[in-house]
Amino acid sequence: MPMVELKQIKKRLGGEDVLNGVDLSVGEGDVVVILGPSGSGKTTLLRTINFLNPADSGTVTVGGLTVDSAKHHHKEVLALRRKTGMVFQNYGLFKNKTVLRNITEGLTVVRKIKKEEAEKRAYELLEKVNLADKAGAYPAELSGGQQQRVGICRALALSPEVILFDEPTSALDPELVGEVLKTMKAVALTGITMIVVTHEISFAREVADKVVYMEGGVIVEEGTPREVIDHPKDERTLRFLRSILEDSMDYMI
Amino acid sequence: MNLNYAFMLEDIPVVLSALPRTLGLTFCSLFFAIVTAVLFGICILKNIPVLKQFLIGLNTVIKGIPLMVQLLLCYYAIPYLLRAADGFLGYVYNPKNPSYFAFAVVAFAINYGAYMTDVVVSSYRAVERGQLDAAYSVGMTAFQGMFRIVIPQAVVISIPNLSNYFMWLLKATSLASVVNVFEILATARMSTANNYAILEGYIVAALIYWAVCVIFEKGLNCLNKKMSRYRNDIVVS
Known part of the structure; x- marks a missing residue:
């Protein structure tokens, strides 16, 4: 049984069809990378999974819990969100809370876990990303790469069944992208299910079990990285990959 | 000299x-001004139809009338209203002992409430929206996200502005000397x-x-x- 299953997800935004009936199935422990040009609906799709932007119609299943986008009760949504974690493009850290509190907040407030236990868990995770010494710092005192690693720890702390990554490296300075990708690779190795929206082709090639190419609100092509990235069948996939892989070699000064 | x-x-x-009377007047007015501003602010932020437009209109009226005039209006109008309310829900109007202090508080609360509404609205909007998404993503309810993440930050953002209004209010209470306080x-x-x-x-x-x-x-x-x-x-x- 797949860990995440989307069926006929449709969404209109501002009079335009952003998602035109997307079906996606993600197996347990799989890393799925969603590629696509901007405006293709990939971030919107990701946000329909945990109902941050619910779809107009279609069903979302996470870890055996199925919720209908068209008619959902807020308790169902809450239950669904408690099975998922999310890492945001702009980190989304709670600015009024320290690094430690950012990670423990979900554990103590939502899961009702004791403070000491939550802190122990937070420190374990911070050790793994080499940020234990920043536990008492506020987000504004950290670099973008450090903030994003804290964001990953916050998502991991809740032991979700799937983690959604929404362009986690897009807001970072180029030299900080590496540290975040390295952390994401380490997360992938733990066997947790991941759905990643990104432009990092090398990450997709190296880590993904499945690559999905989206354009115009539909999935154009999906398969292994070898199939989609190295031997794309669809003209649109080919054009997109060319544009991002060969961009830097198009001209000389 | x-x-x-x-x-x-x-x-x-x-x-x-x-001094205690000045401070009492300041803090009472501040308290009710904040209550007014928060209530107005919620209606505006929640985009409640009709009420929102009405409050925005009312705010321009309040801001367009000098505080001194509002104090005098309250001084003369409130006893009139109270007399009209005599007998309503067991209320007994006592013309011998009007509370000029309370009338002044009403005027200050309305006037400063109108200005502070803008502070409430802008401070709330200044909190980075992504944090509410993040709160939801860790499983918080809308209420938890509001009270643990958004509002504490909005309050901090509003402190410099509210401090200014507080200082102005403290000095503006001297106007109440004209209306028997x-x-x-x-x-x-x-x-x-x-x-x-x-x-x-x-x-x-x-x-x-x-x-x-x-x-x-x-x-x-x-x-x-x-x-x-x-x-x-x-x-x-």
Whole structure:
């Protein structure tokens, strides 16, 4: 049984069809990378999974819990969100809370876990990303790469069944992208299910079990990285990959 | 200049005795102004149809009338309204003992409430939206996200603005001397009735206002610094 299953997800935004009936199935422990040009609906799709932007119609299943986008009760949504974690493009850290509190907040407030236990868990995770010494710092005192690693720890702390990554490296300075990708690779190795929206082709090639190419609100092509990235069948996939892989070699000064 | 310094010294404790009344007027007005601003702000932020447009319109009316005029309007209009309310829900109107203090509080609360509504709305909007998404993503309810993440930050953002309004309000309470509230200014004026040392009385009042304001300003600066510790993106002077 797949860990995440989307069926006929449709969404209109501002009079335009952003998602035109997307079906996606993600197996347990799989890393799925969603590629696509901007405006293709990939971030919107990701946000329909945990109902941050619910779809107009279609069903979302996470870890055996199925919720209908068209008619959902807020308790169902809450239950669904408690099975998922999310890492945001702009980190989304709670600015009024320290690094430690950012990670423990979900554990103590939502899961009702004791403070000491939550802190122990937070420190374990911070050790793994080499940020234990920043536990008492506020987000504004950290670099973008450090903030994003804290964001990953916050998502991991809740032991979700799937983690959604929404362009986690897009807001970072180029030299900080590496540290975040390295952390994401380490997360992938733990066997947790991941759905990643990104432009990092090398990450997709190296880590993904499945690559999905989206354009115009539909999935154009999906398969292994070898199939989609190295031997794309669809003209649109080919054009997109060319544009991002060969961009830097198009001209000389 | 030939000032009656001896009288000024003598007058200080007399005028100071009205300080609690000035502070009481300030804090009562501040409290109700904040309540008004929060209620107005919620209606505007929640985009409640009709009510929102009405409140925005009402705010322009309140801001367009001088505070002094509003104080006088309350001074004359509220007793009239109370008389009309006599007998309603067991209320008994007592024309012998009107609470001028309360009338002044109403005027200040309305006036400052209108201005502070803007502070409430803008502070709330200044909190980075992505954090609410993040709160939802860790499983918080809308209520938890609001009260644990958004509102605490909106409050901190509003402190410098609210401090300014507080300082203005503290000084604006002197206007209440005109509508029979015996705060610092009215007390200072009255204390000079016997010896005509009017200038001396006003100097004493001015010095007391100044001293009180300096103390509050320092305190509010400290509070602001302490509360916005987590924001190193702004420079706190």
